[in-house]
Amino acid sequence: MKDFMKYAIKEAYKSLENDEVPIGAVIVIDNKIIAKGHNQREKSQNAIRHAEINAIEKACKKMNSWRLDNAELYVTLEPCPMCAGAIANARIKKVVYACKEKTSQDGLCDLILSSKRLNHNTQIVFDEKYSEECSNLLSTFFKNKRNKNN
């Protein structure tokens, strides 16, 4: 099995190059990457342009289906409520994330993905392998931002 998180991290670096919060995602079906996405909120000035949403839209287009039942999504950061909801709406089978959102103590991501409302369950996995790398990528980005603004 490929190390898919590496490809999600590559996507996060694309955000970083554009001075965006570095978050990346890839969607995998049958052990193949079918879609990639990175955060583009600032460039697009569009509140919904998170990495996961961009990847989900591309995957739906590629599969010509709003249902991505057999898909797995790899993302560098724990999904926000919007993205967790989009993952559930697309019936994605499994989400793997590399680092925890600092503000995620409210447990919303887990609550949304385990909700019974869609008669669908998405398995959610916290994979620590690249946790430090993804976390450092984010903290360095915000530290540099603060230094620029001081």
Place this chain on the structure above:
Amino acid sequence: MKDFMKYAIKEAYKSLENDEVPIGAVIVIDNKIIAKGHNQREKSQNAIRHAEINAIEKACKKMNSWRLDNAELYVTLEPCPMCAGAIANARIKKVVYACKEKTSQDGLCDLILSSKRLNHNTQIVFDEKYSEECSNLLSTFFKNKRNKNN
């Protein structure tokens, strides 16, 4: 003040004309509608194309900003977790919805919009004025679907 929900209902009828689950939304700033959206999931085969997401994207484009701080969103049905998350991400000030989602006993919409993670609060209002109309629109749609499939 205009009866903005009427315009959201007009949007829902656009979905109905395309044999989509009839849900509509409008976004208002300074007492003017700046964006409209209706559910287009089936037509687009795209899991994220809910009414609220379509309206938020149009509003961001119009305002050239991912922040819609002074905006109010009127929607015919209580937002799903994805849309509630998008509303919070766009920093929308107030959401008014006309009927309750049958599966919303989990309280996720309220939890997402009252979360402290973004240091932002969206006021959420259930306005019963068009509740029956919006609810009947949905139940008639699903009843007709079931009859066709039998």
